[in-house]
Amino acid sequence: xxxxxxxxxxxxxxxxxxxxxxxxxxxxxxxxxxxxxxxxxxxxxxxxxxxxxxxxxxxxxxxxxxxxxxxxxxxxxxxxxxxxxxxxxxxxxxxxxxxxxxxxxxxxxxxxxxxxxxxxxxxxxxxxxxxxxxxxxxxxxxxxxxxxxxxxxxxxxxxxxxxxxxxxxxxxxxxxxxxxxxxxxxxxxxxxxxxxxxxxxxxxxxxxxxxxxxxxxxxxxxxxxxxxxxxxxxxxxxxxxxxxxxxxxxxxxxxxxxxxxxxxxxxxxxxxxxxxxxxxxxxxxxxxxxxxxxxxxxxxxxxxxxxxxxxxxxxxxxxxxxxxxxxxxxxxxxxxxxxxxxxxxxxxxxxxxxxxxxxxxxxxxxxxxxxxxxxxxxxxxxxxxxxxxxxxxxxxxxxxxxxxxxxxx
Ligand code: NAD
Ligand code: MG
Numbered sequence: 172x173x174x175x176x177x178x179x180x181x182x183x184x185x186x187x188x189x190x191x192x193x194x195x196x197x198x199x200x201x202x203x204x205x206x207x208x209x210x211x212x213x214x215x216x217x218x219x220x221x222x223x224x225x226x227x228x229x230x231x232x233x234x235x236x237x238x239x240x241x242x243x244x245x246x247x248x249x250x251x252x253x254x255x256x257x258x259x260x261x262x263x264x265x266x267x268x269x270x271x272x273x274x275x276x277x278x279x280x281x282x283x284x285x286x287x288x289x290x291x292x293x294x295x296x297x298x299x300x301x302x303x304x305x306x307x308x309x310x311x312x313x314x315x316x317x318x319x320x321x322x323x324x325x326x327x328x329x330x331x332x333x334x335x336x337x338x339x340x341x342x343x344x345x346x347x348x349x350x351x352x353x354x355x356x357x358x359x360x361x362x363x364x365x366x367x368x369x370x371x372x373x374x375x376x377x378x379x380x381x382x383x384x385x386x387x388x389x390x391x392x393x394x395x396x397x398x399x400x401x402x403x404x405x406x407x408x409x410x411x412x413x414x415x416x417x418x419x420x421x422x423x424x425x426x427x428x429x430x431x432x433x434x435x436x437x438x439x440x441x442x443x444x445x446x447x448x449x450x451x452x453x454x455x456x457x458x459x460x461x462x463x464x465x466x467x468x469x470x471x472x473x474x475x476x477x478x479x480x481x482x483x484x485x486x487x488x489x490x491x492x493x494x495x496x497x498x499x500x501x502x503x504x505x506x507x508x509x510x511x512x513x514x515x516x517x518x519x520x521x522x523x524x525x526x527x528x529x530x531x532x533x534x535x536x537x538x539x540x541x542x543x544x545x546x547x548x549x550x551x552x553x554x555x556x557x558x559x560x561x562x563x564x565x566x567x568x569x570x571x572x573x574x575x576x577x578x579x580x
Contacts, residue, residue: 181459182210184268186289187280189214189221191390192303192329195451196278197224199459199467207459211268213281213289218243225256231273232257234264265289270296276459278329279304282392283515284508284557287311291550297322301458303329305409306515310508311553312412316347326413327458332358332406333413334454335432335445340414349415350435356410357434357442359426360485361386361449363398366427370489376528378521386429386449395518399531400485404496405514408507411500418500423493425483430472448472491532495539505556506544512560513538520568530571538564 183200187193193214200207209228214221216237222244225233233248233256235241241260248256259267269277269292277293278301279286286304291311293300295318302308308315319326326346328334336358340350364385365373382394389397396402403423410421424434429449436442447453448469456467487494492514499510517534520526526534541563545552 178206180205181207181276182274183207183276183278183459184211184213184271184274184293185209185278185280186213186265186269186286186293187215187278187282187304188212188224189217190280190282191388192280192451192455193278196280196301196455196459197228199452199456199465200228202466202468206465210274211271213265213268214240215281216240218247222247222251225253226251229253230256232259232268232271234259234268236260236262236265262288266292269293272296275299276301278455279307280329282306282390284310284511287554291315291318294318294324294326295322297324299325299327301327301329301455305330305405306511308412309405309408309511310557311548311550312409313548314550314553316412319347327461328409328413329451329454329458330406330409331449331451331454332433333409334457336410336414336435338445338457339433339435339443346413347415352437352439353414353416353435354420354438355436356414356416356421357424357436358403358406358410358421359424359429359431359433360400360403361397361429362425362427362483362485363400363402365398365489366425373489373529374527378524381521381528385427387451391522392515392518395521395531396514399492399528400490401492401496401514401518401531401535403485404493404499405511407493407496408500418497423485425485426481428477428480430477430480446472492535495532495535499539499544502544504544504546504548505552506539508553508556509539509542509544509560510535512557513564516561516564517568525572526568534564534567534571537567541567 185193209230211232212230213234218240238260245258269289276299279290280303283306287307290307381398382391384394431444434442434444450469452467453469456465499506513535517531
């Protein structure tokens with residue numbers, strides 16, 4: 172930039188600001204007040220957390236999905252004399268801020284399928300969309316990519332692996348394009364907390380054990396997904412959608428140190444990798460500033476401390492979710508949406524102590540068997556499949572629970 176020239180302030184909306192990605196995003200934004208301004212924050216029901224963020228970042232508008240939590244937030248803001256911050260509530264209000272022209276950048280950090288319509292809204296409005304929320308891509312990535320092409324929206328991946336792959340793509344590459352010269356994508360995976368646990372012990376693992384990830388601090392749902400490796404299955408589908416490759420071109424590589432965040436292999440034999448400490452502020456800062464580079468607050472990588480990098484193939488017996496995701500993307504149509512919905516329901520049941528850990532995969536597999544996928548991959552068909560799969564997975568969980576109780580009695 173020319174010395175003395177004024178930089179345009181980038182106006183940022185964060186969908187899901189009270190979560191793990193939301194908090195990391197605010198941490199990066201706070202380091203660059205001259206460059207970014209927070210225009211809107213949204214959350215599900217954590218009014219106290221959103222209030223603290225409102226106090227600190229003073230957005231124009233704060234949205235809570237839950238109206239009771241919104242009333243609480245309004246009261247807290249009034250008591251703190253922060254009445255200039257508008258408070259809205261409900262899913263419609265989240266859609267409104269997602270498309271609002273007063274921001275140019277939207278961080279999509281809601282968890283699960285609940286983020287699909289807000290992401291779509293931001294894409295249709297032609298924003299720079301920083302996409303952490305991988306489930307909408309799994310369900311309907313082709314629609315998001317097409318809509319981005321039509322509106323001029325720029326989708327930048329936040330998932331650390333996909334952000335790494337994006338960084339290793341040829342210069343000028345845009346998500347959704349078929350990359351030239353690329354042979355394969357090497358998608359790395361830490362292996363999660365149960366990589367070496369004897370398989371006979373998997374049925375006894377608790378939600379608390381499953382959410383304590385060895386390398387990353389994340390929300391509960393993605394932490395369980397990382398323990399079953401469904402996260403990597405979802406990421407395989409995410410990679411195919413974002414980088415226009417077929418599943419055969421994506422190899423999953425277990426890399427327990429989580430230092431290489433993924434790699435791109437070219438036809439000439441070159442393999443480009445992106446390395447860094449496992450901290451989501453790096454991909455977030457990368458996408459916020461792209462194509463510039465800014466400080467993220469992440470300490471420099473010390474290769475002497477790391478000393479070695481290990482790689483191994485994933486164990487398909489220990490981690491059946493990988494195979495289920497692989498099969499779903501090959502079937503196509505509504506199959507990835509069914510897989511995703513069944514997983515969300517099963518993970519939530521596991522977190523509520525209603526399902527044993529290995530049964531997460533069983534419920535997903537049975538849901539996929541019960542509900543044949545449709546080749547219609549319109550938004551309507553996908554949303555319909557999502558809701559049928561949720562009902563079906565809930566019923567199967569009840570059946571599994573009843574069977575267990577009758578075996579015990
Ligand atoms: P989280 O559970 O910590 O936060 C989720 C956020 O979404 C919260 O602000 C919550 O209030 C909001 N939310 C939840 N349900 C909602 C609903 N129905 N309507 C509106 N808002 C709702 O989750 P996270 O770990 O930050 O993950 C967010 C997304 O980013 C997920 O899709 C995850 O797969 C992806 N991701 C996360 C990480 C990570 O390190 N945490 C890494 C890569 C990708
Ligand atoms: Mg990831």
